[in-house]
Amino acid sequence: MINRVVIFVIDSVGVGALPDAGDFGDVGANTLGNIVKKEGKINLSNLRRLGLGNIDDISGIEAIDYPLGAFGKSLEVSHGKDTTTGHWEIAGLHLTKPFNTYPNGFPKEVMEEFEKRIGKKTLGNKPASGTVIIEELGEEHMKTGYPIVYTSADSVFQIAAHEEIISLEELYEICKVAREIMMGDQAVARVIARPFIGEVGKFTRTSNRRDFSLNPSEETILDIAKNYGLDVIAVGKIEDIFNGQGITEAVHTKDNMAGIDETINYLQKNNKGIIFTNLVDFDSKYGHRRDAKGYKDALEEMDARIPELLENLREDDIIIITADHGNDPTFKGTDHTREYIPIIIYGDKVNSNVNLGTRKSFADIAATISDILGIPSTGKGESFKNQIIG
Structure with a gap:
């Protein structure tokens, strides 16, 4: 047995x-x-x-x-x-039905609702490699405190933030807000927290990633x-x-x-x-x-x-x-x-x-x-x- x-x-x-x-x-x-x-x-x-x-x-x-x-x-x-x-x-x-993907970024109404609820503007909102986008927008993120939002060919709403600019606790809360918004007709399979550390030109993602999925x-x-x-x-x-x-x-x-x-x-x-x-x-x-x-x-x-x-x-x-x-x-x-x-x-x-x-x-x-x-x-x-x- x-x-x-x-x-x-x-x-x-x-x-x-x-x-x-x-x-x-x-x-x-x-x-x-x-x-x-x-x-x-x-x-x-x-x-x-x-x-x-x-x-x-x-x-x-x-x-x-x-x-x-x-x-x-x-x-x-x-x-x-x-x-x-x-x-x-x-x-x-x-x-039988694939999850939503956003090859052109997320709709204006989604981002407006997200920014309103988290009380911050955002950067990005486009498909990108996670390592590439933090190199591209990391410096601006550190100056403004605005989280970086991006997606990929997968059904994901990803949020990158420097751990010294937006704490892990706050980042996870922001992701929970995104999870609430990305439901129903706009549902994505996962909202992903993508924290990183380091200085401009030397950013590295940390192991503190968290995924916020749909229920099966x-x-x-x-x-x-x-x-x-x-x-x-x-x-x-x-x-x-x-x-x-x-x-x-x-x-x-x-x-x-x-x-x-x-x-x-x-x-x-x-x-x-x-x-x-x-x-x-x-x-x-x-x-x-x-x-x-x-x-x-x-x-x-x-x-x-x-x-x-x-x-x-x-x-x-x-x-x-x-x-x-x-x-x-x-x-x-x-x-x-x-x-x-x-x-x-x-x-x-x-x-x-x-x-x-x-x-x-x-x-x-x-x-x-x-x-x-x-x-x-x-x-x-x-x-x-x-x-x-x-």
């Missing part, structure tokens, strides 16, 4: 463009494959042992003869390529597990992505290594249910910044700690290693890419060398977890429990 499942999301590590990538301008995107193509051979020996290189049509990673885990990849049903859409589908939701539109596997008395532990930005819904305990982390540390910490405790971890650095520090070498190095750093994760699994645990979308650092622009996600499953009770092929929905993960834990499903996705256990 399996009593605990770890969902371990390597944020944005896509493994090839989806069939509908053309609808998103992403034909040719392949986060993992293109990193290897650009930067040369990558050492992901521990993920390879589990089956990463045996995933159908994966590029850049060599297969081995007898992987220790089960492996596959998945299509995405929901119409999007953002964090919220991906995680919600992993948790058993299908979004329907019940997720997290809600169901919680309602059945199980622990649902969120590590990293998971609590923000689900706006706390379905979560019983949460810890925010400053970087990937802290995310792994906290996952191990919870593995060593007496809990039962779901541990849901997100390692965001791949996406935020390397994908969006189009830093292929940094992305490669971070992947190798994470892979080196996989044995430590596995050593802390109990006999009645399994771990599902996956992603939520792509963010190819060799691709055009600075935005996410519409890609397959990898699925790798390991545990004492998991059958080795099982090829799950191409799954039809990320929600197959949620359906499988429901099946394994003996709780109702969300009705989305198809369980692969019988292929990996028994």
Whole structure:
């Protein structure tokens, strides 16, 4: 019997463009494959042992003869390529309508209402890279005290502020105001606090980011597990992505290594249910910044700690290693890419060398977890429990 499942999301590590990538301008995107193509051979020996290189049509990673885990990849049903859409589908939701995006900035009436309610003017109001816009407008922000508002190809309302100009507490309150405004017809998936520090020309974003999400539109596997008395532990930005819904305990982390540390910490405790971890650095520090070498190095750093994760699994645990979308650092622009996600499953009770092929929905993960834990499903996705256990 399996009593605990770890969902371990390597944020944005896509493994090839989806069939509908053309609808998103992403034909040719392949986060993992293109990193290897650009930067040369990558050492992901521990993920390879589990089956990463045996995933159908994966590029850049060599297969081995007898992987220790089960492996596959998945299509995405929901119409999007953002964090919220991906995680919600992993948790058993299908979004038939994409979230609003604002390629020309936010409407005048939205910004007027926002400025009125926070008592300040704003800067920016356009799509931009977060690091670029604080270099562009950071000095003016420090002189005026006006927060910097920007968006991206994702459904986000982002607010950047220097921690010495607008305190974290005030920034979070400002974000809560934006969250109240960006609802209904104007709803965005996330309002994001983007604090930074430093001097002009030397600004750096801090780990005090906070995401203010919509509540999931329907019940997720997290809600169901919680309602059945199980622990649902969120590590990293998971609590923000689900706006706390379905979560019983949460810890925010400053970087990937802290995310792994906290996952191990919870593995060593007496809990039962779901541990849901997100390692965001791949996406935020390397994908969006189009830093292929940094992305490669971070992947190798994470892979080196996989044995430590596995050593802390109990006999009645399994771990599902996956992603939520792509963010190819060799691709055009600075935005996410519409890609397959990898699925790798390991545990004492998991059958080795099982090829799950191409799954039809990320929600197959949620359906499988429901099946394994003996709780109702969300009705989305198809369980692969019988292929990996028994």
